[in-house]
Amino acid sequence: MTVLAVAEHRRGELRDVSHELVTAGRELADATDGDLHVAVVSGSVEEYADRLDRDGVDVIHTVAHGEEFNHDVYTQAVTQLAEEIDPTVLLMPQSVNGLDYAPAVANRVGLPLITDAVDLAYDDGLTATRELYGSKVETTIDSHADSTAVTIRPAEWPAAEGSGDATVEPFEATIDESAIRSTVTGFQEVGGGDVDISEADVLVSIGRGIEEEENLDLIRDLADTLDATLSASRPIVDNGWLPKNRQVGQSGKVVTPDVYIAIGISGAVQHVAGMKGADTIVAINDDPNAPIFDIADYGIVDDLFDVVPALIEGFES
Template identity: 70%
Template sequence: MSDVLAVADHRRGTVRDVSFEMVRAGHELADDLGGDLHLAVIAGDVEGFAADLSLEGVDTIHTVEAGEEFNHDLYAGATAALFEQLAPTAVLMPNSVNGLDYAPAVANRLDVPLVTDAVDLAYDDGLVATREMYGSKVETTLELSEEPFAVTVRAGEWEAVEDRVDVPVEAFEYDFDESASGARVQGFQEVGAGDVDIADAEFLVSIGRGIEEEENLELIEELAEVTGATMSSSRPIVDSGWLPKNRQVGQSGKQVTPDVYLAIGISGAVQHVAGMKGAETIIAINTDPNAPIFDIADYGIVGDLFDVVPALIEQFD
């Protein structure tokens, strides 16, 4: 019992980014344990998803062909059944809406301890899991000596694996009676219908309190247009009604991992940083040289955004 089982996350026919990140987390944990990484793909286009997830670090992909979308009973039952067959030391699930739905049920069925929202994992005579609490103000370390165990992994904390390799794919037979299930997908309602998903953006221009007034959004919109970026914001902008909820980055909004994150007039409160610290390159513009955002920024501009942004627009136009 030294292997790791990770369960992929997908929605509306697309593998979610956290799945590629879980491959990294699972492979590192499997290395610590001296075992293999098994990846489960449940429901939907399992063959297509398996092709997308044939990545370096994955030893075997197990497909469960049942249904098209997420179903609590399917995921909880199939994950528990696969776990019982493989007998791994750990099962990793995404700390997503779906993952948090079925992970407790899996832990309950298997009678194993569950650690949620892990931001780091290691193994040293037991699981060492790092979590953040109180709006990411406090970092805690949990040590579990009991095995096996279950963990949900926070998105944006591990670098996604991109290198593709040939991985054996095995069909796992799981007898699922959808008609007997007490839960099923009735339909989908997109937040901000017709709007973009900032979690998929490669370049985000994000604004905070420093914008001062709603009328000043036009300046940032112009910058986003000339740079090909997508607009997002911190919570105060959404609370003021200046941008819709689906544009909010942070602990109570969306977690994003763009190639470039340009923070304009954002101080860098821990709740906001928790949602964007996984960006590849972070650029900050703020008048306060001591603003916390500069602690994580790769590049910083101490200056008035109303001077800096027009200069940027002129440069890119």
């Protein structure tokens, strides 16, 4: 079979999910000794193609049209490519932009669409695993179609590594300009600033458990002691106690530090989506049932107001 995976980029950068799509696509292709094709649409497609040429990629299709994501361009280009290649599985990212074109492509090509897959298997047919009811249960979905469209959840597959020897083939998509009925006029950073928490090696992250704004000083002291960067979960930012650029999570930043210390954070799925890629996760929370302990490597079930001062002291000595 053939798998076609569509890369994602934004404002000149390939997004991490692109290399995860390569891994997921390679795994599926391997199940049937098949080929993995990757598509990249708009922007500096040749440069992107270079960086997408990881181990296991057979062909990279480039569609040079425009700079930034436009769903009308993506929908047309990916539809035409899928019709030409006829992939058994069409993989796209479960991202905000993925959700803006994948359903339209699936509709036009006539493929069933399974979104937000966290696992995929191929054995006489595609089986996808998804989560329901806020991750409380998992479900498996079988596709009985010859060809299926899937969006994969970011950070569920490891990034593909190594260098490949893919053939790069420019694809001449016929883009009907009159069908482009939406125009991206710009971007707006919500809560920019001087700090990029996604670059930090060590993050001290605070959640609702801090209770009061003035208690944040305790966490700042800890961050200083550990030479770490301060971050937070959504409620802290919603309250205006820290700026938006400190927010970890789906609508904030996705971080992958060496060490992530979650303090007073329960670990809702939207938060976890932003930090589960950390190498080592430490949780301090007085609720032993908090979901953060499901993904933590190390934990302390105790009052943060007792533990954090002791940690500052313990680390200094």
